[in-house]
Amino acid sequence: MWAAETIFLGASRKPDDSYQESEELLLRYGNRHGLVTGATGTGKTVTLQVLAEGFSKAGVPVFCADIKGDLSGIAMKGTPQDFLLRRAEEVRLTPYENAAFPVIFWDLFGEQGHPIRATVSEMGPLLLSRLMNLSEAQEGIMNIAFKIADDEGLLLLDMKDLQALLADIAERSKEIGGRYGNVSKASVGAIQRALLVLEQQGGNHFFGEPALRIQDLMRTTQDGRGAVNVLAADKLMMNPRLYATFLLWLLSELFEELPEVGDVDKPKLVFFFDEAHLLFDEAPKVLVDRVEQVVRLIRSKGVGVFFVTQNPLDIPESVLAQLGNRIQHALRAYTPREQKAVRTAAETFRPNPDFDCATAITQLGVGEALVSVLEAKAVPSIVQRTLIRPPSGRVGPVTSQERSDLIARSPVAGQYDEAIDRESAFEVLQKRASDAAEQEEKAQAEEGGTKWTLPDFGRNKQPEEAAPKRRTRTGYDNSAPRPRAPRASNRQTVAEAAIKSVVRSAGSSIGRALVRGILGGLKRGF
Structure with a gap:
């Protein structure tokens, strides 16, 4: 059994093909970051689960993304299966015990876990x-x-x-x-x-309140185990830009909120970046610089960051240089780029005289990896060909019912499920626009400005009041025609007609004179 200050990773392979010495990750160097790489199907997810279980058992909270749903099984007790028992015997893991770990499920869309929001x-x-x-x-x-x-x-x-x-x-x-x-x-x-x-x-x-409290990611149970925060990322992967931005935001929040602790016996939190290449694909230099800065400085906050990806070339060299603990699963070398990746991975390890590192990378079996971790005084260990130990939790996903039960019993149940919409910029600007419109209308009324209305053409004409009945000898009757008011006469007197005739004649004479003058001037000009 491994010591309490280490995480047992597996057993290293000797020249006679036996697995004898154990490979362990020192907890006090867990915040020196790490890298897990390998081709699809070589065992990266199981290795991630082994690391998460080891940190949780040591009382260190973990946050990791579950891309395919397989990692969710860490919440359930594993079942003894033949291939797992054989693996435990090969790496001399005695006793091999199955166990469930305290898991909190999260989901940016709120479907397979508690919603995660940020303002x-x-x-x-x-x-x-x-x-x-x-x-x-x-x-x-x-x-x-x-x-x-x-x-x-x-x-x-x-x-x-x-x-x-x-x-x-x-x-x-x-x-x-x-x-x-x-x-x-x-x-x-x-x-x-x-x-x-x-x-x-x-x-x-994703955007809104209540916003995620970092403290809820750093919970521990009463028996001293760290919470394993599992982010459901299968749907999130359909929008890789949102996934990468969220993970970088979370790292930035951890960096800004956590206090400086320096070197500690074990990390305060360990963060796993699965499909890490999505963080750097087509990223501008300013963003890569930001990632490098956070990775370099967050160590002093007690946070460890492990990048999980298929190819070591997916990680920029400036970031790769900060990763002290490395687990390299098998790589394929069919294309020139893959061959370059194999050489790059081999060159980053401290050489082992017992085997050629570049050749071994292409010959590793499923569940095998080249392992180099930080030893005493943070010196990288000689790379060893290692068989990774079997996990204690379930290998495979939880069922929908099991997930629902775990969410209902979660320590954060009910805290993030309902969105809150309090007064913010939208309401303030809406009220500001409304007040401005009222002030403008009031100002126009005080200035007595012209009021424009549309004609109604009789559509809105109100019914006339009933005319008072006329009294006759026999009573009141409105049937008889009413006497009309006298009209103003349009007829002209003789004097008025004479004056208007003179004016018209004078106007016509003056107009003809002006036209003749203008035309005459034009003729003389030619």
Whole structure:
């Protein structure tokens, strides 16, 4: 049995093909980060489960993404199967006990776990621009939007807050341009269209409140085991940009919120990046620099980061240099790029004189890996060909009913299930627009401005009041014709007709004289 300050990974293979010495990961170097690589089907997921179980048993909380659903089985007690028992015997794991581990299921869409939400403000303009694939000019407007929100005290919580703020910026573009820089309405429109696409991809489920509290990822049970936070990522993988941005946001939040602890006996939290290449695909340099900075500095916060991917070339060299613990499963070397990956992986290990590392990588069986971890004084160990130990939890996914039961009994049940919509930028800007419209209407009324109305053409004519009945000798009767009021006469007197005739004649004479003068001048000109 391994010591309490280590995680038992498996047994190393000797030249006589026997597995004798155990390979262990020192807990005090668990925050020096790590890398698990290998081709599809070589055992990466089982290795990830073994690491998660080891950290949990040591009292270290874990966060990991479950891409295919297989990792969820860690929540259930495993069943003794022949191939697992044989593996335990080969690596001299005695006694081999099956056990379930404390799991909290999470899901950005709230379908297979507790919803995970973040506010727009927490995400920030850089990650949002990356998420929406904005151009440099559009990213500049996004930075202006966040600056205006800070200056005007506007809370940016969900997507409708950001949409309302962008619409307000477009309306005030001239006013804003003089203070913050040029704001193009076309660029604002492009950002709004990108937000619409993000909303249709499920981004509206992620942005909002209640926002995730980092402390809920760092829970431990009464018996001292660390919680295993499993993120359901099968649907999330349909939008890899959202997946990568979320994971980077979570790392950034951990870096900003956790205190400095320096070197510790064991990590405060271990974070597994499965399908890590999605984080760096087509990422701009500023984002890669951000990842490198977080990975380099978060160690002092007591957080370990393990990248899990198929090819070591998926990780930038600047990040790869920060990873001290390495587990390399088999790689295929059929293409030039794959051959380069094999050479790169072999060169990163401390050589072992008993075998050629590059050749061994292509010959590893399922469940075998080349392992090099940090030993005393953080020196990398000589690489060993290692058979990974069998996990204690179930190998395979949980059922839908088992997942539902675990979610219902979760320590965070009911805390994140219902979204909260409090007053924020959307409501404030809506009220501001309403108040401005009322003030304008009031000002027009005070100035006595002209009121324009549409003709009704008799459609809205009110029924006339009943005419008072005329009294006759026999009573009241309205049937008789009513006497008409005298009309004003249009007939002209003799004097008026004479005066108008003179005026018309004089006007005609003057007009003819003017025309003759003009035409005569034109004729003389030719």
